[in-house]
Amino acid sequence: MESGMTTLSVIMIVCNEENVLSRCLDSVHPHVDEIIVVDTGSDDRTRELASQYPKVKVSSFPWTDHFAEARNFALSQSSSDWNLSLDADEYVIVADWKALYQQLESNPGFIGRVKFIDEFLNGDGEAEHTQNRLARLMPAGTRFTGRIHEQIDSRLVRLNVPLTVRHDGYKAQNKSTRNIPLLEQGLLEEPDNAYWAYQLGREHAGLKQFDAACAYFEQSRKRMNGSEAYAPNAVVSELYALLGLGELNKAEKLVTETHQSAPEFPDYYFACGIFYLDYIMADPAARIHLLPRIEQSYMKAISIGETDRYESVHGTGSFAAWYNLGVFYETTGQMEKAREAYLRSSRYGYKKAAERLAEAGL
Structure with a gap:
């Protein structure tokens, strides 16, 4: 044309x-x-x-x-x-x-x-x-x-x-009622297809059916070779599903197994930041030494920045990571660092950061 x-x-x-x-x-x-x-x-x-x-x-x-x-x-x-x-x-x-x-x-x-x-x-x-x-x-x-x-x-x-x-x-609109039967049929026809299992996990996670989601994500992970384009997203999706289910020990095992080979993917490190907070709070006395990993995770996400290499939630490599860092600093009494993190987040136009600055008087 x-x-x-x-x-x-x-x-x-x-x-x-x-x-x-x-x-x-x-x-x-x-x-x-x-x-x-x-x-x-x-x-x-x-x-x-x-x-x-x-x-x-x-x-x-x-x-x-x-x-x-x-x-x-x-x-x-x-x-x-x-x-x-x-x-x-x-x-x-x-x-x-x-x-x-x-x-x-x-x-x-x-x-x-x-x-x-x-x-x-x-x-x-x-x-x-x-x-x-x-x-x-x-x-x-x-x-x-x-x-x-x-x-x-x-x-x-x-x-x-x-x-x-x-x-x-x-x-x-929610398309899970249409998608799940088609994905189930696809998995029935190709029971070793990791992609069908991954997509079924995503559908159930979207419905907050975390038991089913985790089962499908685990099934998918066992059938992947790691080179799949969706592999990084599969790890992140499984991690969030495990957190939704409260399976912190399984989540810790997943993070440990994937951390060394994790790609340059901000969503992964953003999810790790959320995981470490939940994991530490579940047993502070035994896990307080892991506290620096929260900051390290978000800073790694920020250093990677936004990406379209994988399916990435906007903000995990910028304003959302800075905001969560601000919350972390504020709750640990590092008020100057909290102020700086909220400021950096607010510069992206993130209203929650600007509101928190005002509420906390920072």
Whole structure:
């Protein structure tokens, strides 16, 4: 579209997305050659809204409880050289379209990693977001694999592309009732698949069903070889689930086993900071010597900084780590250090830090 030579389509599978579809389409319609919208059974105005866009081609595909099958049908409808896969609750917020088309023309064979910002509500009902890069851009002829959390089936090199997409679907609704049965079916079909077990653990953790979550995370960890892209996130997720269950001794064993090989991942060290506080408070007399590890964990997270190499919660390498350090310093009587940590956190615009400075009179 931008170059007049290389062509780009957006491919989508949708069902009852009338509330968010236009936002997605508006973000890409001026910049691509066509948009393939495959409807899997909407009974609202989704098809009608999609049809109002000149570049949109609407097709139907019966839902088979298999995301890759639906996406691959959408890909089969595309006539472009390249395809960008988006969901209706995703939309482009930052893009250098000219640079993207130049990249597509100069690199005919690669898989594009798009930056994603995923919004969600934490356990306190506060809005947070993760940032990550996902493989979503692919040359014609490429296909997906996987019943759910489908992946691009290709050994082509992965390259970052100048697109940033925001996703808020998990903030607006809980999709566990849809996801868990599909993941269970996937694990039934592939009982040694560590990824299915990991995703099931995440779903149950999100529902605060920590017993089930821990069982699936342990199952996943035993089947991973450690080179998986999601391996660091799996460790962090299991650690939080163990803390949610109150299994501090198992959490200590997990931290001990993973600490030496831990990647440059702020979320891991942020979680370690939380773990050490809980672990020490459970038996202060025996564990008070571990107190410095709380500070060390948060400082390590800060030294790494924010990242999109893995799925990372925004703030674990910056303002949230500084805030938790402030709380640690304040509770241990290190008031000047607490003031400095809160100040550093507040400079990121973190309101809780500014409020704490005022409340504590620091």
